[in-house]
Amino acid sequence: MSTNILLPRPHRILAINQETEHEYTFRVESGAAAKHGQFYQLSLPKIGEAPISVSAMGDGWLEFTIRKVGKLTSEVFRLRPGDRLFMRGPYGKPFPIDDFKHGDLVVIAGGTGVAPVRSTLRYFYEHPEEIKEVYFLAGFRDEGSILFRADLERFKARFHTIYTLDRDRVDGFETGLVTRHLGRIPFSTLTRYHVIIVGPPVMMHHTALKCLEYGVPEEKIWVSFERRMSCAVGKCGHCKINETYVCLEGPVFNYTKAKELWD
Amino acid sequence: MNHDLDIKKLRNHCYRQSKVPGEFMLQMRAPGGVIEARYLSLVQHIADTWGNGLFHLGMRQTLSIPGIKYEDIPAVNRYIKQYIQEIEVDLCGVDMEVTEEGYPAIGARNIMACIGNIHCIKANINTTALARKLERVIYPSPYHIKISVAGCPNDCAKGHFNDFGIIGLAKTEYDYDRCIGCKKCIEACAKHATGVLSMENGKIVKDTCCCVGCGECALVCPTGAWTRNPTKFYRVLIGGRTGKQTPRMGKLFLNWVTEEVVLRVIKNWEDFSAEVLEHKPVYLHGGHLIDRAGYNRFKEMILKGVQLNPEAMVAQRILWTETEYRSNFNVRPVNGVRAEG
Amino acid sequence: MGYSLSYGRMNEILKELQQNYRVYAPRRWAGRGRYSDTDLIRYGEIAAVEEVVHDEKSDFSPKEIIFPITQPLFYFTEDEYRESRVDDQGLLIFARPCDINGIRRLDTMFLKNGDSEDSYYRRLRDKARFVLMECGTGWDTCFCVSMGSNRTSDYSLAVRFLPDHLLVEVRDEAFKRYFSQEREVEFTPEFVTSNPRTVRLPEIDSSGLLRKVYDLEMWKEYNSRCQSCGACTAACITCSCFTTSDLIYNENARVGERRRVWASCLHEDFTAMAGGLGFRATPGERLRFRTLHKVYDYKARFKEEQMCVGCGRCDDRCPEFISFATIINRLSDEVERLKKEASQEVAGQ
Numbered sequence: 001m002s003t004n005i006l007l008p009r010p011h012r013i014l015a016i017n018q019e020t021e022h023e024y025t026f027r028v029e030s031g032a033a034a035k036h037g038q039f040y041q042l043s044l045p046k047i048g049e050a051p052i053s054v055s056a057m058g059d060g061w062l063e064f065t066i067r068k069v070g071k072l073t074s075e076v077f078r079l080r081p082g083d084r085l086f087m088r089g090p091y092g093k094p095f096p097i098d099d100f101k102h103g104d105l106v107v108i109a110g111g112t113g114v115a116p117v118r119s120t121l122r123y124f125y126e127h128p129e130e131i132k133e134v135y136f137l138a139g140f141r142d143e144g145s146i147l148f149r150a151d152l153e154r155f156k157a158r159f160h161t162i163y164t165l166d167r168d169r170v171d172g173f174e175t176g177l178v179t180r181h182l183g184r185i186p187f188s189t190l191t192r193y194h195v196i197i198v199g200p201p202v203m204m205h206h207t208a209l210k211c212l213e214y215g216v217p218e219e220k221i222w223v224s225f226e227r228r229m230s231c232a233v234g235k236c237g238h239c240k241i242n243e244t245y246v247c248l249e250g251p252v253f254n255y256t257k258a259k260e261l262w263d
Numbered sequence: 264m265n266h267d268l269d270i271k272k273l274r275n276h277c278y279r280q281s282k283v284p285g286e287f288m289l290q291m292r293a294p295g296g297v298i299e300a301r302y303l304s305l306v307q308h309i310a311d312t313w314g315n316g317l318f319h320l321g322m323r324q325t326l327s328i329p330g331i332k333y334e335d336i337p338a339v340n341r342y343i344k345q346y347i348q349e350i351e352v353d354l355c356g357v358d359m360e361v362t363e364e365g366y367p368a369i370g371a372r373n374i375m376a377c378i379g380n381i382h383c384i385k386a387n388i389n390t391t392a393l394a395r396k397l398e399r400v401i402y403p404s405p406y407h408i409k410i411s412v413a414g415c416p417n418d419c420a421k422g423h424f425n426d427f428g429i430i431g432l433a434k435t436e437y438d439y440d441r442c443i444g445c446k447k448c449i450e451a452c453a454k455h456a457t458g459v460l461s462m463e464n465g466k467i468v469k470d471t472c473c474c475v476g477c478g479e480c481a482l483v484c485p486t487g488a489w490t491r492n493p494t495k496f497y498r499v500l501i502g503g504r505t506g507k508q509t510p511r512m513g514k515l516f517l518n519w520v521t522e523e524v525v526l527r528v529i530k531n532w533e534d535f536s537a538e539v540l541e542h543k544p545v546y547l548h549g550g551h552l553i554d555r556a557g558y559n560r561f562k563e564m565i566l567k568g569v570q571l572n573p574e575a576m577v578a579q580r581i582l583w584t585e586t587e588y589r590s591n592f593n594v595r596p597v598n599g600v601r602a603e604g
Numbered sequence: 605m606g607y608s609l610s611y612g613r614m615n616e617i618l619k620e621l622q623q624n625y626r627v628y629a630p631r632r633w634a635g636r637g638r639y640s641d642t643d644l645i646r647y648g649e650i651a652a653v654e655e656v657v658h659d660e661k662s663d664f665s666p667k668e669i670i671f672p673i674t675q676p677l678f679y680f681t682e683d684e685y686r687e688s689r690v691d692d693q694g695l696l697i698f699a700r701p702c703d704i705n706g707i708r709r710l711d712t713m714f715l716k717n718g719d720s721e722d723s724y725y726r727r728l729r730d731k732a733r734f735v736l737m738e739c740g741t742g743w744d745t746c747f748c749v750s751m752g753s754n755r756t757s758d759y760s761l762a763v764r765f766l767p768d769h770l771l772v773e774v775r776d777e778a779f780k781r782y783f784s785q786e787r788e789v790e791f792t793p794e795f796v797t798s799n800p801r802t803v804r805l806p807e808i809d810s811s812g813l814l815r816k817v818y819d820l821e822m823w824k825e826y827n828s829r830c831q832s833c834g835a836c837t838a839a840c841i842t843c844s845c846f847t848t849s850d851l852i853y854n855e856n857a858r859v860g861e862r863r864r865v866w867a868s869c870l871h872e873d874f875t876a877m878a879g880g881l882g883f884r885a886t887p888g889e890r891l892r893f894r895t896l897h898k899v900y901d902y903k904a905r906f907k908e909e910q911m912c913v914g915c916g917r918c919d920d921r922c923p924e925f926i927s928f929a930t931i932i933n934r935l936s937d938e939v940e941r942l943k944k945e946a947s948q949e950v951a952g953q
Contacts, residue, residue: 005720006677008685045858048850069878228877230848234718237845243905248718260811262818263883380640387640440674443865447833464851485835487644493635
């Protein structure tokens with residue numbers, strides 16, 4: 001009998017933080033050695049399992065940011081600290097953090113795409129000696145959808161930050177899509193660097209093309225795909241693109257590969 | 264030409280008077296509207312030899328041949344004897360003596376039917392086979408009855424405008440474990456029928472009350488979770504009619520009855536008609552007879568001796584909706600004569 | 605070793621086998637076909653060998669025996685997820701060569717893709733043994749020969765159905781004892797060696813060409829023809845996709861069941877995510893995805909063989925008469941055309 005790879009295990013909820021009207025961050029107890037950019041299958045009562053990226057990690061804990069959407073809202077939003085959340089993971093290929101070290105890092109994230117890059121950003125915030133400059137360009141739809149406000153504020157101290165809202169004019173935020181502000185990142189002056197782009201497919205597509213225009217080589221660009229998944233272990237078929245399974249070979253892809261993943 | 268013609272007698276032999284004096288149109292029966300194609304050469308022979316070369320696809324699916332001269336009628340009747348024998352007796356099993364006098368009665372009209380499941384992907388029943396069985400029950404009765412058989416609730420056969428509209432139903436059954444919750448049946452039911460399907464916990468639930476029995480769920484289901492109960496069920500509509508005075512659509516009388524019930528009900532029609540018409544077989548739409556007797560008396564007589572199957576549903580009342588071209592149709596003078604004035 | 609035996613004797617052996625095995629075969633469900641007064645032929649347990657429908661192709665494949673349409677994974681309470689169980693009975697499955705070859709594709713998906721095995725598949729697959737059914741001349745939608753799946757040696761027993769008796773080959777030693785009383789004869793099963801339908805496989809050898817294949821006009825034609833019903837994927841022996849969902853028995857107590865059901869890449873919501881995002885919005889794109897999975901992607905990933913085994917059930921079951929065999933041939937023609945155009949471009953430079 002092979003081991004049951006689909007078996008979820010209980011984890012104690014340590015804290016819950018409401019990010020926006022719809023998004024909540026759950027901090028759960030876990031000693032797992034998750035890597036930045038990986039994800040877990042979380043059991044969301046009434047709904048089933050869903051792939052959720054690790055949005056932060058620390059000593060003995062992991063954070064997941066879950067969006068409360070759809071007509072069927074999960075009972076997970078009724079849970080309180082001390083309750084247990086069932087999950088399994090970590091899954092997927094992480095960001096190649098070691099390759100990023102001691103170079104410059106450009107992170108461009110849109111909306112909920114901030115969640116999968118947040119742990120990477122926090123890591124370099126905590127370890128400034130391991131990175132040169134960090135350029136963090138984050139875009140949100142409107143004021144109500146700004147995630148991780150405390151981190152955004154904190155990051156300003158050590159990173160070059162550009163925060164923008166698609167429509168709203170709010171203090172501390174630019175206006176317009178992230179692509180509008182890309183020109184402020186001094187790509188031409190960077191030598192050893194990597195670029196992470198995470199967000200909705202259209203945003204990633206256009207941002208990557210624009211980066212290429214600015215002379216960023218394809219192999220320096222990293223993206224993270226979000227796909228529907230039932231298993232996260234290469235069986236259910238939902239996340240397949242070409243011969244690639246996002247759960248196995250992704251969700252983090254180098255652009256040289258990602259550019260050939262057509263839906 | 265002879266100007267002394269008994270139009271009514273000829274009519275009873277299925278010859279219809281023409282506006283051209285002395286000419287008639289023969290209406291040959293084709294129960295269920297399906298016969299072997301080889302009979303068309305027979306139709307052509309009659310039209311070319313005795314008619315005016317034309318052929319009409321009869322409104323009730325008769326093979327109608329106009330322009331037949333009165334004096335040729337005996338020859339035509341001799342010629343169609345074999346057709347009547349083959350269709351009525353051999354094919355439908357009608358209990359009648361085939362003579363050289365042509366068709367013996369016109370009261371029970373040709374039974375109409377859509378093509379049914381001998382061809383149609385939507386049909387739930389073999390309408391042709393049922394029409395032939397019904398022919399055996401109603402023919403050759405002098406009492407008027409119009410029946411149409413539809414393969415599915417789409418009612419292409421216009422059963423809703425006949426004395427009896429008989430509609431084939433599929434009682435679909437659901438295999439919970441075969442269902443993948445793809446919602447295709449929900450979409451199909453909402454689009455084509457009454458939207459009685461919905462999703463609960465990843466599977467399908469059905470509001471059996473309002474299922475019309477169309478079978479769309481079984482047609483669309485990719486896994487065979489929805490299948491038809493092989494037993495055929497029927498809906499029986501009554502009292503539909505066209506006409507100058509009070510056309511109206513038939514109403515639901517029986518739902519989810521078996522073929523046996525349908526055949527027994529139709530068999531009772533002659534007795535009911537005889538009672539209402541005091542044994543004088545005059546031409547009146549079935550709906551008028553039901554109106555005269557009242558629905559409750561009709562129901563009592565038509566269901567006499569009928570063993571209803573357990574799934575059967577029977578109308579407790581009928582709410583007719585007539586188009587009253589002639590108003591106050593249902594109002595009658597107290598003593599049969601309208602007062603002057 | 606071969607044996608000749610009567611249907612009566614075979615049924616006695618069947619009884620003995622059923623002490624250790626559930627015996628499945630394609631069976632007739634009278635009047636349960638898609639259209640009225642048509643039959644459904646699908647897998648079910650048999651009580652007598654006469655029930656086996658051996659002279660028609662089944663509407664559904666045997667995959668549902670080892671990859672059930674609905675399969676409970678866990679029963680959960682607030683405290684634990686308890687794995688669903690299966691009994692110890694073996695599974696003896698009457699199957700055709702294409703299906704046995706198809707199950708090898710399922711093995712690849714469930715046991716080899718990724719670095720872990722699907723234990724739910726494994727626990728049923730390990731119990732499965734096959735009784736090979738000969739195909740005679742095959743059927744008009746078959747293209748197993750083109751796919752190289754017309755032959756197999758992966759079976760325990762093979763059977764030929766003759767009008768008054770059966771010929772059985774016993775290939776698996778474990779089954780010899782059941783046949784020790786029977787008359788020995790020379791018998792090995794025969795395989796179909798040609799189909800009325802031949803399929804030419806596309807040879808896509810570069811990502812540039814693959815990109816052009818994605819953009820082919822031919823896929824758009826299916827936007828109006830394909831109804832996205834998923835009948836093809838349900839009938840396919842090699843389609844392995846599933847969706848997991850939770851069923852709550854009691855909302856307050858959070859007691860319920862996690863289960864999986866078959867999924868279809870033809871369905872609109874196959875890629876739909878909670879936020880409303882989805883991919884492959886048109887039937888043509890979804891059919892392209894299915895086509896390339898069957899005759900390109902799978903082989904690109906696992907190397908040995910194409911996924912499609914040419915059983916032709918997708919063609920049999922498509923209510924819109926879209927022929928998958930025709931799609932493959934059209935695709936091959938288009939690929940050839942694209943290659944020719946590319947080489948002319950090179951020559952013209």
